[in-house]
Amino acid sequence: MEKLVYALILAARKLRPYFQAHRIEVRTAYPLQHILHKPESSGRMLKWAVELGQFNLEYCPRTIIKGQALANFILEFDAEVDDKAIVVAKPSSQGNSHDGKREGLPHPWRILHVDGAVNNNGSGAGIVLVTPEGHRLMSAIHFKFYVTNNDAEYEALINGLKLALEVGAVNLIVQSDSELVANQVNGGFQAQGPRTELYMRCAPCLLKKVKSAKLESVPQEENSNADALAKMGSQMDSVQLGQIPLGFQEIPSIPELKVFQM
Incomplete structure (x- = not known):
């Protein structure tokens, strides 16, 4: 489960400008939202939850997608990161x-x-x-x-x-x-x-x-x-x-x- 969250963290860091400007749908068969927002979360999971909390993420049930194409897009995207951005686009x-x-x-x-x-x-x-x-x-x-x-x-x-x-x-x-x-x-x-x-x-x-x-x-x-x-x-x-x-x-x-x- 931690590997999935870490993969999401890497995607958010690589595509930070895009993540900051858009609502992102995270399609997964695992209850990531529940895991990230558990009050008893600690350690790396807690740190990742705070970092992902900057973005407008919506967790949805997984459907059939071309995962390799998405992975290739993330690897090829080389946008600069705006170090001053500290806001999220949607309120809790x-x-x-x-x-x-x-x-x-x-x-x-x-x-x-x-x-x-x-x-x-x-x-x-x-x-x-x-x-x-x-x-x-x-x-x-x-x-x-x-x-x-x-x-x-x-x-x-x-x-x-x-x-x-x-x-x-x-x-x-x-x-x-x-x-x-x-x-x-x-x-x-x-x-x-x-x-x-x-x-x-x-x-x-x-x-x-x-x-x-x-x-x-x-x-x-x-x-x-x-x-x-x-x-x-x-x-x-x-x-x-x-x-x-x-x-x-x-x-x-x-x-x-x-x-x-x-």
Whole structure:
């Protein structure tokens, strides 16, 4: 199964300009879409899922085709790759949703997915901003300073809000799978220390700069792209990230706490 996914990755890299400009039908007898989007995906499969997530792929049952002709076309195609392209042409099902949570919001609107990750390799943040046209702007950040799990979630939120403000977001829905951060920012939970209190002050200040903004807590499976980017950012895996930029953050987004010894 991995060989099939890797073949698709090679085709996408070889024909990247074409993949970026068109909806691509992937005809296969195997459940690739289900495998690539499983919440428990990890390792190479997770990295490939993120890379393929940049494109508008539609998985269909396999029919009889002249596979050799398609393979020859891929091998002969020698187009240049646009290194600056980081968008996808079609929004996900989340981006198209107009459920009760979004009623009353004037257009255009954007949806911001953020997530933080801390593991043995380091820490990082993943950001996915869905534009009104359905394009996705993706970014991964590696933190060069110590953070806790909650700190990483706050850093992801703050960096995501800064990105949304840079592109001129007017109406914004922010989605994070950290229930604690969402409730703290929304006023449901109290701060659990001076550092958290600083983050709680910083995030709402950025939210207030957007005309209409709402922070939601969502299940992890609904935030899978941001989660995958955060894990790759923590590992500084710039090779597997492909066209998605990897940034490095030297210092926290909040002022440094001063410790006085008595």
